[in-house]
Amino acid sequence: MDESSFRNPKLRDARLVAYKAFADAAGKGSVFLVTVVAARRLSPEAFGIFSLASTLGWILAVAADCGIQLHVARAVARTPARASGILSAWLRVRLWTTAAAIAVVMLGLIATQATLAFALPLLLFAIVYGGSGLIEFLHYFYRGLSRSDVESTLTLWQRSATLVFGIVALLWRPDVAVLALAMLLPVATTLLVSVSIATRLANPQSALRGRQYAIDGESFAKEVLPIGAGIVLSALYFRIDVFLVQWWNGTEAVALYNAVFRIVEALRLFPAAVLAVALPTLCTATDLRPVTRVATGVLLFAFAAAAVLWLTADRTIPLLYGERYADAVPAFRILLLSFPLLSLNYALTHQLIGWNGQRAYAAICGVALVINIVLNARLLPSMSIDGAAWATLGTEVFLTCGCVLALATRGARSMAATAGLPV
Known part of the structure; x- marks a missing residue:
């Protein structure tokens, strides 16, 4: 060979x-x-x-x-x-x-x-x-x-x-x-x-055509459902602020907030692509060195992108959406503060799931959803879409702390024994 x-x-x-x-x-x-x-x-x-x-x-x-x-x-x-x-x-x-x-x-x-x-x-x-x-x-x-x-x-x-x-x-x-x-x-x-x-x-x-594939409800509930629950909860805390903005501030405020949020959402393409490639390595890792390397790369990109967009926000938003969206610039800058943490959390949550921590992942996302709703309820009535942006930042801070704590308490040695997601 x-x-x-x-x-x-x-x-x-x-x-x-x-x-x-x-x-x-x-x-x-x-x-x-x-x-x-x-x-x-x-x-x-x-x-x-x-x-x-x-x-x-x-x-x-x-x-x-x-x-x-x-x-x-x-x-x-x-x-x-x-x-x-x-x-x-x-x-x-x-x-x-x-x-x-x-x-x-x-x-x-x-x-x-x-x-x-x-x-x-x-x-x-x-x-x-x-x-x-x-x-x-x-x-x-x-x-x-x-x-x-x-x-x-x-x-x-x-x-x-x-x-x-x-x-x-x-x-x-x-x-x-x-x-x-x-x-x-x-x-x-x-x-x-x-x-x-x-x-x-x-x-x-499909060589095994004679054998019917059966869905195992018990293993699905134990091994797959927690991942699904975590994904649903993370989707909710990530975008529920749109509905809360509509509830407290009206549809036009939603238009302003969604326009700038879409830019931050588009920036997630790079960390998402990196983690899609790195997931097998994270699943078989016996320590935190692989996720540290991945996190360093996505953080460098996130800080650079956030800095450039922060400095050019006054021109970027009106250029993309028109002058009527200039009022969303302050909220956009606050959202940019959360982007490095959002990118880091991509790496941390993938490592947590890769080390069979899907139940901890679901629990952290559930608490993050509650925190996001509480922060929005406190900030939206007085600060409008700026409050929603601050709530997003606060939620990402909690998610980072929760994932770091979960990874630390599980320990590299115990993770080595259970590396890889079950099917």
Whole structure:
């Protein structure tokens, strides 16, 4: 066996990582551009509804998954011969959870007697994000088969179509419901194509066709559900401030806050990409040196990005969104203070989960949600969106302290004995 046999897999992995990073960056960029055009074309009230609807849809997709996609990726990676059965069983579950989540949104809108102008966009975006969640589930299936290239190609197609359809819809008719319909078409098409591809890829892998794959409810509850609970709770504390701003300060305040929050959210692409690559190393680490190296890298990026945007915020925000969003500059600068901690927490939470600390992760996220709500309730009435930004910073400070404490108390020696996530 010559040296080239070792180099080729490394080169292939490097190409896959680069392709994935490019696809994710392009995907985030397309969504960000649609948001910028929406901020300019829609009225402040309509953009506020768009902000609420997209946030609700994102939380819906996270809740409907509940950790299933990560579980499926691990199961397929470890038993590829059962890929077809795993896909079939869990896809049915995800279809039901998505339908249930959309039904909850519909019932909530009926119960609150929301106006058609408010309810229709929320329902349509719930369907859009529900479909996107199913696409993401299939992406994790591809990761389990080591076919992230399929995921990257589908991401590029879907996001490119979303960019074109979304901007055309906004230029043709600046209406939130029309925008939702324009974004739904690429999602529906991508989902159908992806199901076909996943089924075709799974069948050659499935040598154990005679044995039916069964979902183990007990192990799911112990090993998978805590991860899902932590992800849902983290999604809530990360974006619930949008709903609290709407409650205390109105839809136009939501538009201002969401516009600048989207920039910070886009900055998360780099730490997220780094941690996606580093996760296997963190799972097998016997001490904190790997996560320290990862954290150092993401912190350097975060401090540099935050410093540049802090200094240029007065020009950046009006340039991106228009002069009417200049009032959001102070909140943007406060949010930038939280970005280094947010990046660090990416590394810490991945290490905690990698060391089988999913229950501690879920508990920390639950307390963080409570702290975020309490801080927002205290600060929003008097400080408006600036208060929401300070609440975000306070929540990230707690999350950092909680993760550091959890990692320290578990100890490197005990982690070495339990390294790796169970399936």
